[in-house]
Amino acid sequence: MGSTSASEKKKKKKDKEMKQQKPNKEEKKKRQTTLKEVRALGEQLLTSRSHINNLPILVGYVSPDSPPEFVVESLLSLHSFFAPLLPDLPPSSSKSPSLSHAGVDDPNLIYRTWLRSKFDDFVRSLLLLILSPQPQLPLRVHSSEPVDMLFDFLASKYFSYINVRYFTYISLEKLASTLNARNLSDAGGTNDEKPSKTSVERPIRNIHNIISRIPPQDDVKEDSDKELWSGSGSPLEGDESEELSGAQKAKDKHLKPGKQENNVSSVANFTKKMKLKFTKAWLSFLRLPLPVDVYKEVLVSLHQSVIPYLSNPAVLSDFLTRSYDIGGVVSVMALSSLFILMTRHGLEYPDFYEKLYALLLPSIFIAKHRAKFFQLLDSCLKSPLLPAYLAAAFAKKLSRLALVVPPSGSLVIVALIHNLLRRHPSINCLVHREDDYDTEESNSEAKRANPENDSDTLSDKSTKKRGLDHFDNEESNPMKSHALRSSLWEIDTLRHHYCPPVSRFVLSLENDLTVRAKTTEINIEDFSSGSYATIFGEEIRRRVKQVPLAFYKSTPKSLFSSTDFAGWTFQQVESKEGDVANCTINVPEGNDKGAAKRQRTDCN
Numbered sequence: 209m210g211s212t213s214a215s216e217k218k219k220k221k222k223d224k225e226m227k228q229q230k231p232n233k234e235e236k237k238k239r240q241t242t243l244k245e246v247r248a249l250g251e252q253l254l255t256s257r258s259h260i261n262n263l264p265i266l267v268g269y270v271s272p273d274s275p276p277e278f279v280v281e282s283l284l285s286l287h288s289f290f291a292p293l294l295p296d297l298p299p300s301s302s303k304s305p306s307l308s309h310a311g312v313d314d315p316n317l318i319y320r321t322w323l324r325s326k327f328d329d330f331v332r333s334l335l336l337l338i339l340s341p342q343p344q345l346p347l348r349v350h351s352s353e354p355v356d357m358l359f360d361f362l363a364s365k366y367f368s369y370i371n372v373r374y375f376t377y378i379s380l381e382k383l384a385s386t387l388n389a390r391n392l393s394d395a396g397g398t399n400d401e402k403p404s405k406t407s408v409e410r411p412i413r414n415i416h417n418i419i420s421r422i423p424p425q426d427d428v429k430e431d432s433d434k435e436l437w438s439g440s441g442s443p444l445e446g447d448e449s450e451e452l453s454g455a456q457k458a459k460d461k462h463l464k465p466g467k468q469e470n471n472v473s474s475v476a477n478f479t480k481k482m483k484l485k486f487t488k489a490w491l492s493f494l495r496l497p498l499p500v501d502v503y504k505e506v507l508v509s510l511h512q513s514v515i516p517y518l519s520n521p522a523v524l525s526d527f528l529t530r531s532y533d534i535g536g537v538v539s540v541m542a543l544s545s546l547f548i549l550m551t552r553h554g555l556e557y558p559d560f561y562e563k564l565y566a567l568l569l570p571s572i573f574i575a576k577h578r579a580k581f582f583q584l585l586d587s588c589l590k591s592p593l594l595p596a597y598l599a600a601a602f603a604k605k606l607s608r609l610a611l612v613v614p615p616s617g618s619l620v621i622v623a624l625i626h627n628l629l630r631r632h633p634s635i636n637c638l639v640h641r642e643d644d645y646d647t648e649e650s651n652s653e654a655k656r657a658n659p660e661n662d663s664d665t666l667s668d669k670s671t672k673k674r675g676l677d678h679f680d681n682e683e684s685n686p687m688k689s690h691a692l693r694s695s696l697w698e699i700d701t702l703r704h705h706y707c708p709p710v711s712r713f714v715l716s717l718e719n720d721l722t723v724r725a726k727t728t729e730i731n732i733e734d735f736s737s738g739s740y741a742t743i744f745g746e747e748i749r750r751r752v753k754q755v756p757l758a759f760y761k762s763t764p765k766s767l768f769s770s771t772d773f774a775g776w777t778f779q780q781v782e783s784k785e786g787d788v789a790n791c792t793i794n795v796p797e798g799n800d801k802g803a804a805k806r807q808r809t810d811c812n
Contacts, residue, residue, distance in 0.1 A: 242278070243277055243278065243281065246266070246269060246278050246281045246282060247281055247285075249262040249265055249266055249285070250262070250266060250281060250282070250284070250285025250286075250288075251285075253266065253285060253289055254285065254288055254289060263286075263289070263323075263326050264326060264329075266282045266285055266286055267282070267286065267326060267329050267330050267333060269281075269282040270282050270283060270286070270330065270333040270334065270337060271333060271336070271337065272336060272337055272340040279337070286330055290327055290330070293323060294327075296320065297320055297323060297324045297327065298317070298320055298321055298324050299324075355414065355417075356417070359417045359418060359421055360421075362418070362421070363421040363422075363423075366437060367421065367422050367423060368423075368435070369435055369436060369437035370435070370436065370478045370479065370482070371436045371437055371478055372437050373422050373423075373482070374478050374481070374482060374485055376418065376422060377419075377422070377482075377485035377486055377488070377489040378485055378489075380415055380418060380419055380489045380492070380493065381485070381488045381489040381492045383411070383415060384415055384489070384492035384493045384495070384496055385492050387408075387411055387412065387415075387496055388492065388495050388496055391408065391496070391497060408497070409499050412496050412497070412498060412499065412502065413499070413502060415493055415496075416493070416498075416502050416505070416506070419489060419490065419493060420505075420509070420513070424513060424516070424517050436478075483517060483518070483519040484519055486517055486518070486519075487518045487519045487520070487523065490514055490518070491523060494506070494524075494527050503531075503538070504537070504538065504541055507531060507538065507541035507542050507545070508541055508577070510524070510528075510544075510545045511544040511545040511548050515545060515548055515549075521548070521549060521552075521553050522549065522553050522554070522555065524545065524549065525549060525555055528542050528545050528546045528549065529546070529557060532546050532557075532563055533563065535566065535567075537575060537576075537577070539563065539567055540567060540572065540575060540577055540578075540581045541577060543564075543567075543580075543581060543584050544580060544584060546560075547584050547587065547588065560588075561588070561598060561686065562684070562685060562686065564585070564588060565601065565602065565605065565684070565685075565686045566684050567581075568602075568605050568606065568609060569609075570609060570612050570613055573609070573613040573614060573616070573617035573620070574614070578736065578737070579733075579736040579737035580736075581736075582620050582624070582732050582735075582736040583732050583733055583736055585624065585732075586624060586627060586732040589602060589624075589627070589628060589631070590627075590631065592631065592632075594631075594632065596632065596634040596635055596692065597686065597687055597691065597692055598686055598687075599628055599631075599632040599634075599635050600635045600638060600691035600692045600694075601686030601687075601689045601691040602624075602628065602686070603625050603628045603629070603635060603638060603691070603696065604638065604679050604689065604691040604694055604696070605681070605686075605689075605691075606621045606624055606625055607621065607625060607696045607697075607698040607699050608679070608681050608698055609621060610622070610698050610699065610702060611698055611701065614739075614740065615705070615707035615709065615710050615740070615743055616735070616738035616739050616740065616742065616743060617738075618702060618705065618707070618710045619709065619710060619713055619735045619738055619743075620732065620735045620736060620738065622699070622702070622710070622713050622714055622716070622717065623713075623730040623732055623734075623735050624732065625696070625699065625717065626716055626717060626721065626729075626730050627729050627730055627732070629717070629721045630721040630722075630724060630727055630729060631729075633721075633722045635692070636721065636722055637692070638691075638692075638694065638695050638696045639695070639696060639717070640695065677694050677695075677697070678690040678693040678694050679691050679693070679694035699714060699717060702714045703715075707743065708747070709743055709746065709747065716730075
């Protein structure tokens, strides 16, 4: 018995090995023949209605278990078949009553309803194929259509349903986590093993395009927010499949009369968990290596579209502080969100004002997002607890920038300094200070900022070097800038600015801003987005009482008249061809600067 069973096992094993070795050619031939048959099934379906029974056969090939070439061939045929028919198909079979119970005898309606059911089966097969844990490379078919069209379609038709948004957040979180893990694992490999930059950026951009198009909870219409998408369900695994099955049950009950209470409870369940899924999806996305343009777009909209809907906005502290430390335009964009975390969510950032001080550069006055930056700058300097040296440093830094920025920037600077002087009376000593005058207050502040220096030494330096501005414009630390020992002499130069609105606006600083009852703060928003165009527009709308006139009895023939330069005569010497060859300037005798007659070539 034992020997017989052993021999039978050996025989079966040998037959199995022979079967595995033999079918290579036969299986290859079978697969080639079957592929031709699949292609023939598709051609017959597209050419004649009599071959409509090929439709369920082709739908059956759209499966993770089918060979990839069969799936691709079936997809091409089914797409060509369903694309022109979709507008005429009835609603989803899950929404339509059974035709047999309805007593419908119209064969055309029955046929179209049957086509709709096969289309729903096709969609379910596609979802199973997409969510397959082992996708095969030949199935990654790229469309020639722009992908933005698909994103717009999702946003306009499906993102109004609460369950679609809910499960989209779950899918985006998984996708972003997978990309992040793959990026970390590829970071240690060789250059040949690392994926190209384009292949990594494309899925990141797609995630951003989807997650940024999902409307926040408050932006969804009230009626839409109570609806669940009752289309075909998606096969998910684990706990999410249970949630989906519960949602599907709620949707089915919603279709039946008298069962609306279950739908309301299901929507409430989704709404309760939405913030958590929203937070996880965004955090997973922000951990990815974002391209520069995507990074900037995220920072611009983060304070409005993301922070108000997070379960705990403080989780963005690390991301925003890293962004703020980068400097330049990125820091300006991160300032809005960081300011919200500091003022509303208790974030402590000790180096905030030092980083803000470093952002005051001439380039900021022509930046795209300068309007929001100046408004936030004014808000950050509003606290009455701001130290005097810090308020003086910002006032002095801004006044120095007024010498090099466009006229619109000078207007903003005057408005900011006006508010600083009004809020912090301790820095009004900067408004007027003689060259050899140092107040006791400024010396004490300077001594606290520089404890290694003696106040007497500082006072001696100020008295010995008349006309010296102690402010260090190159110092990045406002505490060490010696701003309290300086004055706002730069603002005085704006009295003679070539742009009339600037010279007029400077006069607002002549008021006694320490008397708060007689003055009001200036709204920075009125000046923050100014430009040459806005200044010109305001000037041409301004009514002028007195207009300077230039009247000449005869048309002038030269730029300057002879009376403008007493004792000087100007003569033109023409060449033989009639062109002006040079100019002769007759200088009166006794002039110490040169000979009585000089010649300049190329006068014209």
